[in-house]
């Protein structure tokens with residue numbers, strides 16, 4: 001075996017409040033996250049939205065101590081994984097490549113090249129595949145690879161998804177059982193799986209396997225739990241005016257409260273590390289909503305972070321994939337159709353008269369302004385109390 005490397009992929013998060021705007025810019029400049037009708041719109045639009053959303057987003061990061069813990073946790077996972085692989089006789093070097101913040105994917109790839117890695121396992125830290133997460137990171141790697149002959153000599157394989165790995169399912173079930181046992185009536189407590197949402201069109205138009213994988217993980221965890229608890233799945237963190245996967249977490253929490261549910265445990269199903277959406281959105285916003293809606297006991301299952309059983313699952317997976325035939329970037333899921341940000345209007349460009357063309361252009365400007373406002377939650381319509 002040649003020199004072995006493992007590349008962990010994750011989203012990245014702003015470490016300080018001053019990083020929030022440039023981080024958001026990188027995120028919104030990615031067409032896998034936000035696809036505009038014309039490519040030339042992407043960067044100006046990302047600039048606009050990131051500037052306008054930065055205030056709300058900074059407030060949220062301020063509430064969790066002024067930055068995301070994602071880098072620190074991912075580094076701890078990388079160290080633990082490297083030690084575990086070593087203990088299992090595999091002398092591998094583990095790298096971290098973040099999509100939108102430091103340490104960037106490009107930096108990780110440079111280090112992999114400098115270190116003379118000959119065999120590489122690429123492991124996204126998202127159990128379920130989505131075009132917007134693992135898909136985006138893998139697309140980026142494919143591009144970097146295509147531009148560098150030195151990288152093309154590395155034997156690599158991609159683990160595109162691991163939502164049904166027995167080890168992962170077992171750790172999640174064990175964590176859930178421990179959390180349930182904190183309630184007075186563990187078997188009657190409602191289990192609320194909260195997954196990060198994606199726009200509905202990713203699934204219905206582009207064939208994103210994300211929803212199906214989330215549902216499968218949920219099912220497998222409930223089976224491994226071996227308890228009779230009622231359970232429900234909903235999607236959180238919607239951004240923008242489009243329809244996202246339903247039901248929305250906020251609606252379901254309010255509804256459960258109205259139905260008289262008193263004990264609720266939230267399982268953050270699409271996250272394996274603590275970050276803003278567990279620490280702020282679930283622990284603060286959803287807790288507040290739940291208590292207001294009549295739920296009395298609200299708990300959240302912690303993310304698996306660096307738990308030894310979780311790290312063991314990761315290392316077993318890496319060792320298994322080193323022996324498997326490799327999965328190429330081109331074999332990883334690709335959207336069937338280009339993702340659209342919104343159900344596209346039929347713009348009648350240059351059809352009849354100049355007047356109609358200009359009507360279209362003015363409508364486009366108005367439409368973009370509305371979109372910016374809906375995504376950022378900030379603008380003249382909000383000021384006028386209309387949104």
Ligand SMILES: C=CC1=C(C)c2cc3[nH]c(cc4nc(cc5[nH]c(cc1n2)c(C)c5CCC(=O)O)C(CCC(=O)O)=C4C)c(C)c3C=C
Nearest residue numbers: 011012013014033057068070130132196198239270275276
């Ligand atoms: C499975 C995980 C995730 C999916 C799916 C996902 C899709 C997705 N996200 C946005 C918009 C934003 N995401 C933001 C931060 C963020 N998102 C994830 C995970 C998923 N996103 C993580 C791990 C983080 C970083 C968290 C941290 O601790 O820093 C943000 C910025 C934060 C905010 O302002 O809310 C945005 C915006 C879209 C549009 C999308 C699907 C298309």
Ligand SMILES: [Fe+2]
Nearest residue numbers: 011132196237
């Ligand atoms: Fe996100």
Ligand SMILES: [Fe+2]
Nearest residue numbers: 196237238277
């Ligand atoms: Fe989010």
